[in-house]
Amino acid sequence: MTDLAIAQTPSRRASVLGTIGSLIALPFRTWTGAIASVIFLTFCVIAVIGPWIAPYSPNANHFNAQGELLRLAAPSAAHWLGTTYYGSDVLSQLIVGTRIVVIVGLTCALFITLIGTNVGLISGYYGGRVDAVLMRITDLAFGIPFIPFAVVLVALLAPSTWNIILTISLLMWRTAARVIRSQVLSLKQRAFVKASQIAGASDLRIIYLHLFPNVLPMTMLYVAFDIAWAVIAEASVSFLGFGDPNQMSWGQMLYLAYLSGAIRHAWWWTIPPGVCLTLFVGSVFLIGREFEKLTNPKLA
Amino acid sequence: MMFWRYAGRRLVQTVVTLFLLLTIMFVMFRLIPGDPTTMLLGTGELPPEAQQQLRAAWGLDRPMWEQYLSYLANLARGDLGLSLYFRRPVMEIVLPMLGNTLILMAPILVIALAVGIWAGAYLGWHRGERVEQIGSLIALLPRALPIFWIAILLLMLFSYRLGWFPIGGMREQFFYPETWIQALPGYDLVMHLTLPVIAGAIYFISDPLMITRTAMLEVRGEDYMQFARAQGLSNRRLRQIARRNAFLPVLTYIAIMVGFALGGQVLLEYVFSWPGMGRLMVNSVAQRDYPVAQATFFLMAAVVIVLNFIVDLLYGWLDPRIVYD
Numbered sequence: 001m002t003d004l005a006i007a008q009t010p011s012r013r014a015s016v017l018g019t020i021g022s023l024i025a026l027p028f029r030t031w032t033g034a035i036a037s038v039i040f041l042t043f044c045v046i047a048v049i050g051p052w053i054a055p056y057s058p059n060a061n062h063f064n065a066q067g068e069l070l071r072l073a074a075p076s077a078a079h080w081l082g083t084t085y086y087g088s089d090v091l092s093q094l095i096v097g098t099r100i101v102v103i104v105g106l107t108c109a110l111f112i113t114l115i116g117t118n119v120g121l122i123s124g125y126y127g128g129r130v131d132a133v134l135m136r137i138t139d140l141a142f143g144i145p146f147i148p149f150a151v152v153l154v155a156l157l158a159p160s161t162w163n164i165i166l167t168i169s170l171l172m173w174r175t176a177a178r179v180i181r182s183q184v185l186s187l188k189q190r191a192f193v194k195a196s197q198i199a200g201a202s203d204l205r206i207i208y209l210h211l212f213p214n215v216l217p218m219t220m221l222y223v224a225f226d227i228a229w230a231v232i233a234e235a236s237v238s239f240l241g242f243g244d245p246n247q248m249s250w251g252q253m254l255y256l257a258y259l260s261g262a263i264r265h266a267w268w269w270t271i272p273p274g275v276c277l278t279l280f281v282g283s284v285f286l287i288g289r290e291f292e293k294l295t296n297p298k299l300a
Numbered sequence: 301m302m303f304w305r306y307a308g309r310r311l312v313q314t315v316v317t318l319f320l321l322l323t324i325m326f327v328m329f330r331l332i333p334g335d336p337t338t339m340l341l342g343t344g345e346l347p348p349e350a351q352q353q354l355r356a357a358w359g360l361d362r363p364m365w366e367q368y369l370s371y372l373a374n375l376a377r378g379d380l381g382l383s384l385y386f387r388r389p390v391m392e393i394v395l396p397m398l399g400n401t402l403i404l405m406a407p408i409l410v411i412a413l414a415v416g417i418w419a420g421a422y423l424g425w426h427r428g429e430r431v432e433q434i435g436s437l438i439a440l441l442p443r444a445l446p447i448f449w450i451a452i453l454l455l456m457l458f459s460y461r462l463g464w465f466p467i468g469g470m471r472e473q474f475f476y477p478e479t480w481i482q483a484l485p486g487y488d489l490v491m492h493l494t495l496p497v498i499a500g501a502i503y504f505i506s507d508p509l510m511i512t513r514t515a516m517l518e519v520r521g522e523d524y525m526q527f528a529r530a531q532g533l534s535n536r537r538l539r540q541i542a543r544r545n546a547f548l549p550v551l552t553y554i555a556i557m558v559g560f561a562l563g564g565q566v567l568l569e570y571v572f573s574w575p576g577m578g579r580l581m582v583n584s585v586a587q588r589d590y591p592v593a594q595a596t597f598f599l600m601a602a603v604v605i606v607l608n609f610i611v612d613l614l615y616g617w618l619d620p621r622i623v624y625d
Binding site: 023139149232235282289 | 447456467559596
């Protein structure tokens with residue numbers, strides 16, 4: 001892993017709120033970043049209002065004039081993206097499925113960041129035995145292949161959205177922990193940390209008020225990438241058939257399309273979920289790249 | 301001398317990691333409600349005495365730590381137990397699948413690394429030019445594409461619509477060559493390999509590309525590059541120097557990628573019904589065949605851990621500037 005440098009000068013006065021504010025405005029500085037942010041926010045809005053704007057209920061069965069189940073109907077005025085093998089409206093599933101994708105992405109990013117940042121901060125700041133133990137655990141997490149682990153654990157715990165979130169979070173904190181630790185190792189040699197220590201500030205105070213705001217840009221970078229990985233991981237687990245059977249998600253849609261053999265010709269069922277996944281993950285990547293430029297100016 | 305001490309310590313760490321992983325898995329697979337006998341017997345169709353007998357035969361009536369110790373002892377002899385589904389030793393089932401996975405992944409890795417490293421070095425060298433700006437944006441795209449979706453698109457187009465390639469599996473059941481092209485050795489296998497290899501190569505290409513590009517960017521700013529330029533060396537020679545020096549971080553990544561590729565091919569094998577380890581794992585989990593699931597999972601993880609160990613050693617050996625602490 002390359003050691004990234006912090007662009008801004010670390011300082012004791014960096015405030016958490018101020019940093020967050022400037023970080024949110026950051027992706028809008030380039031046109032790729034701005035487009036990506038708009039796409040990302042659009043998906044977030046659809047996630048919130050999805051059930052109200054979806055034309056039908058995602059699992060409703062539709063019938064034709066003869067009263068037969070409307071299997072794999074091509075796109076039409078009534079069903080803009082056609083119907084599934086089970087006679088449901090693809091567009092409605094796509095819209096309603098956005099919610100689960102956004103929830104999984106954001107929740108996992110939150111958990112991963114909480115675990116990863118704390119492990120990194122504590123490991124880097126205390127060093128010694130604490131560091132050794134935490135870093136061996138991180139090494140172990142790095143040795144576990146992700147998708148197989150997720151499949152095994154979700155299958156053992158019974159498929160549900162929460163178990164998928166739990167599984168993803170249990171492994172993915174590893175990268176953030178390692179990178180933030182290396183940041184803290186260099187930060188804690190700086191004068192402002194030494195000064196606080198001499199002034200008698202408690203360890204907790206130094207970690208969370210002095211070190212944390214300075215690793216925040218790095219954390220934001222990992223939040224962005226974690227959202228992307230978490231969403232792909234959820235889609236993959238769902239695609240393998242271990243998703244929550246009661247929740248429609250894009251991965252679940254592709255699983256059903258593949259299972260029913262509809263990928264033969266029903267492009268209206270297989271293309272849209274993949275396009276949405278790619279747009280969502282791609283937009284998050286591009287936003288992450290803007291943060292990457294901040295933390296590693298050589299890339300800019 | 302320092303190197304050997306470092307190597308020794310890393311070896312111990314690697315063994316401990318593998319051991320911990322085994323333990324975690326043993327516990328994980330025993331946390332499942334019910335035991336394998338319930339799966340074997342179905343829903344209470346056999347009398348309880350028979351079930352008791354089976355439990356004794358499988359050693360499931362003994363305390364957990366005893367089971368753990370005998371599990372480790374068997375493993376040390378290369379015995380991974382019996383498959384509940386196939387009723388055959390796990391090793392007999394897993395090993396051929398491991399071979400099939402290697403057949404699939406080897407061309408993917410070779411193509412992804414060769415093209416990725418070449419393109420990454422090219423983009424890194426042409427930093428700031430239009431070709432680089434557009435190139436890096438395109439290179440990001442495969443990273444956002446879910447691998448199973450790339451696979452589905454290829455299947456839709458080339459197998460279902462155009463009928464050029466088989467829709468899955470590794471070999472045709474009864475294959476009779478009709479033309480001289482089909483009579484060429486390995487024709488059937490290559491036809492089955494083509495689509496999965498393309499899908500895998502597209503997916504695995506961006507990481508080596510981005511890493512090489514970043515490494516190239518960093519090398520370009522180094523003092524020795526300035527010096528080489530001031531010496532009036534040709535552009536071609538400058539590029540060679542930069543490429544060689546940019547290779548180190550790429551090397552670390554190659555091992556990580558090989559490890560992940562072996563563990564992360566599950567989706568690819570699933571879509572193309574490739575009879576490899578990943579598909580075996582998904583099936584055995586779905587069939588609750590835990591000894592097989594456990595073995596495949598452990599093999600995938602072990603590959604990653606051992607490769608990481610090898611790379612750490614190689615890295616220190618290749619870059620004399622690295623200090624062991």
